Amino acid sequence: REPPQKRAREEHSTIDLTILDKPFLLPTCFNARGFFEKYPPMVADAERSTILTMEPAARETHLVRDTAAVMRFLETTLVLNDEKGSSVRELGKLRAKNEKLKAKLLKAEIELTDHQEKYKVFVQQTTELRETRAELEKVREELQELEASSAEEKRKLAEEVDALKSNMAHDVLEGSKYSFENVVAQLKIVNPGVELITEGIGMLRRVENGQIIIPEIIIPEVYRNMEVEEEEEDDEQLEDDNHEEFHGEDGKHQDESNDNNA
Numbered sequence: 580r581e582p583p584q585k586r587a588r589e590e591h592s593t594i595d596l597t598i599l600d601k602p603f604l605l606p607t608c609f610n611a612r613g614f615f616e617k618y619p620p621m622v623a624d625a626e627r628s629t630i631l632t633m634e635p636a637a638r639e640t641h642l643v644r645d646t647a648a649v650m651r652f653l654e655t656t657l658v659l660n661d662e663k664g665s666s667v668r669e670l671g672k673l674r675a676k677n678e679k680l681k682a683k684l685l686k687a688e689i690e691l692t693d694h695q696e697k698y699k700v701f702v703q704q705t706t707e708l709r710e711t712r713a714e715l716e717k718v719r720e721e722l723q724e725l726e727a728s729s730a731e732e733k734r735k736l737a738e739e740v741d742a743l744k745s746n747m748a749h750d751v752l753e754g755s756k757y758s759f760e761n762v763v764a765q766l767k768i769v770n771p772g773v774e775l776i777t778e779g780i781g782m783l784r785r786v787e788n789g790q791i792i793i794p795e796i797i798i799p800e801v802y803r804n805m806e807v808e809e810e811e812e813d814d815e816q817l818e819d820d821n822h823e824e825f826h827g828e829d830g831k832h833q834d835e836s837n838d839n840n841a
Contacts, residue, residue: 755783 608614784791
């Protein structure tokens with residue numbers, strides 16, 4: 580019996596998925612549960628023939644390479660899944676931190692608004708204080724001017740009062756002197772045979788304990804000085820009168836001597 584003839588090996592070219600017109604669509608395994616149970620996977624005849632005709636070493640190389648690819652795929656999936664969980668947690672933390680920052684920002688805005696209002700009040704009060712100080716300084720200068728003017732007016736008024744007092748004192752003394760001299764003259768007239776002694780008496784003097792004195796308390800100093808001046812004037816007038824009488828008598832005696840000699 581002759582051995583069966585070997586079938587000719589079919590040459591299968593490798594399918595390049597990058598040259599497909601449309602992207603390769605994966606089956607919906609998540610939404611359609613039991614997909615592989617309904618549609619069990621199978622290998623195409625061409626792929627089956629290629630696998631069976633491969634040398635063990637080549638098949639081992641492909642298996643190792645594909646197993647490494649699957650392992651890399653699993654590692655990548657696990658890492659990305661863990662990173663996704665970490666990202667979710669970090670996102671939650673960031674959201675919480677963002678809420679805190681929003682609350683802090685809102686508080687800062689409220690404090691800023693309050694600070695701005697207080698600053699406006701401070702500026703207004705500072706302006707009012709500056710204006711008040713300027714007005715106070717102006718009033719102080721006016722007060723100093725008024726005090727200086729008042730002092731000058733007081734000085735002038737005091738001088739006028741002193742002058743008025745002096746004039747009044749002089750008028751009072753003159754009136755008193757006239758009355759006193761009038762009384763003395765009347766006494767001399769009504770007592771023609773009596774020689775009245777007027778030395779030592781005065782209009783401002785009084786009798787106390789049998790003596791004529793000048794009261795220290797009653798008579799002001801200005802009146803006392805005026806009386807002294809009047810007494811000095813009277814003494815000078817008396818000396819002048821005595822001097823004239825003396826020269827008059829000398830002339831009379833000289834005339835009589837001349838007549839006798841003649």
